[in-house]
Amino acid sequence: xxxxxxxxxxxxxTRGQQVTLSCSPISGHRSVSWYQQTPGQGLQFLFxxxxxxxxxxxxxxxxxSGRQFSNSRSEMNVSTLELGDSALYLCASSLGTGAPYEQxxxxxxxxxxx
Amino acid sequence: xxxxxxxxxxxxxxxKEDVTLDCVYETRDTTYYLFWYKQPPSGExxxxxxxxxxxxxxxxxxxxxxxxxxxxxxxNFTITASQVVDSAVYFCALSVPVKAAGNKLTFGxxxxxxxxx
Numbered sequence: 001x002x003x004x005x006x007x008x009x010x011x012x013x014t015r016g017q018q019v020t021l022s023c024s025p026i027s028g029h030r031s032v033s034w035y036q037q038t039p040g041q042g043l044q045f046l047f048x049x050x051x052x053x054x055x056x057x058x059x060x061x062x063x064x065s066g067r068q069f070s071n072s073r074s075e076m077n078v079s080t081l082e083l084g085d086s087a088l089y090l091c092a093s094s095l096g097t098g099a100p101y102e103q104x105x106x107x108x109x110x111x112x113x114x
Numbered sequence: 115x116x117x118x119x120x121x122x123x124x125x126x127x128x129x130k131e132d133v134t135l136d137c138v139y140e141t142r143d144t145t146y147y148l149f150w151y152k153q154p155p156s157g158e159x160x161x162x163x164x165x166x167x168x169x170x171x172x173x174x175x176x177x178x179x180x181x182x183x184x185x186x187x188x189x190n191f192t193i194t195a196s197q198v199v200d201s202a203v204y205f206c207a208l209s210v211p212v213k214a215a216g217n218k219l220t221f222g223x224x225x226x227x228x229x230x231x
Contacts, residue, residue, distance in 0.1 A: 031217060043205065043221040056218050088157060094217055102149060103219060105159035 002027065004093050004106035012112045018079040021109045023091030025072050031096025032074035033103060034066060037088040046089075049074050050096045078111075086113045116141045118208050120222035127196055128230050135191045135225050137206030143167075148182065148189045149207040149219065159205070165189065196229045203227070 005024045013019050025032050033056075034046040045058040049068035066076040072093075078085055088110050092103035117140040127133050139148065150162040163180055170182050177197075181190045193200050206222040 033217065033219075035219075042223050043219075045218045045220070048217060056212075058218070090159060092159075092219075096217065101217070102161045102164050103217065104161060105151075107156065107158045110157075 004091060004104055006089075006091050006106040006109050008109060009107060010110050010112075012114065013081050014114055015081055015083060017081050018077065019081060019111060021076045021078075021089055021091075021111075023074045023076070023093075023106060025074070025091075025093030026104055029093040029095055029104075030072055031094045031103075032068055032072065033092045033094070034074070034076050035090045035092065036060075037090060037108075038084075038086070043090075046076070081113045083113050085111065087111060116143075116146075116208050116210055116220040118206050118220055118222035120206055120225050122225045123223070124226040124228070126228045126230065129198060130195050133193045133196050133200070133227055133229075135193075135204050135206070135227070137189045137191065137222055139187050139189060139206070139208045141208060141210055143210045145211060147209045147211070149209070150180070150189075150191045151205045151207060151221075152202045153205065153224070154202040162204075163191070193227070196227075198229050198231055201227060201229045 007022045031050045033048040037043045048056040052068045063079045068074045088108045090108045091106045094101050094103045119138045146167045148165045152160045165182050172181050177194045179192045203224045203226045205224045207219040209219050
């Protein structure tokens with residue numbers, strides 16, 4: 001099976017712009033979670049989507065949003081970018097039902113905001 | 115709220131030495147799951163192991179082993195006979211199942227392991 005894919009891998013944006021990141025989960029997985037990784041805050045949960053519905057959300061401002069499509073692919077959007085949004089954004093997929101099974105992570109999108 | 119603490123920020127060993135990574139977690143829930151992930155320089159988090167709160171049996175899988183002790187809320191991970199390829203950042207994570215609320219991982223701060231030849 002193909003793993004989790006994320007596009008683009010690297011992105012440079014300017015403050016005030018917006019950005020959209022994409023994630024394709026492992027085939028058959030219905031849950032997609034997004035995490036932000038920074039040197040200062042570590043790995044933090046952003047949100048999770050299951051069957052096109054957001055069912056869990058972390059403590060991030062409303063500038064961070066996402067959605068999931070019927071084929072389980074997910075996008076994450078950050079509007080009005082700030083310097084502090086520079087981070088590695090990781091997407092993870094899992095079956096999404098039953099117990100909290102392991103999540104499989106993609107390679108990440110490294111976002112730099114200048 | 116859940117919390118995971120990895121007190122060791124960096125460990126340096128020489129190849130073939132054993133490495134033990136400490137993890138202490140906090141949760142009020144009686145049902146929870148613990149994980150270890152590895153993040154090599156490429157950046158992708160690689161799943162290593164998962165344990166649930168009802169199974170304290172410690173196991174060995176190849177060069178990996180883990181010690182889960184509910185009495186001390188610890189979930190330590192050991193790499194036996196370390197190799198240079200084991201150099202990475204290792205994360206301990208906790209997940210508490212909440213009905214209809216999905217699968218959120220709370221991560222520790224990570225421990226960087228450097229294995230020197």
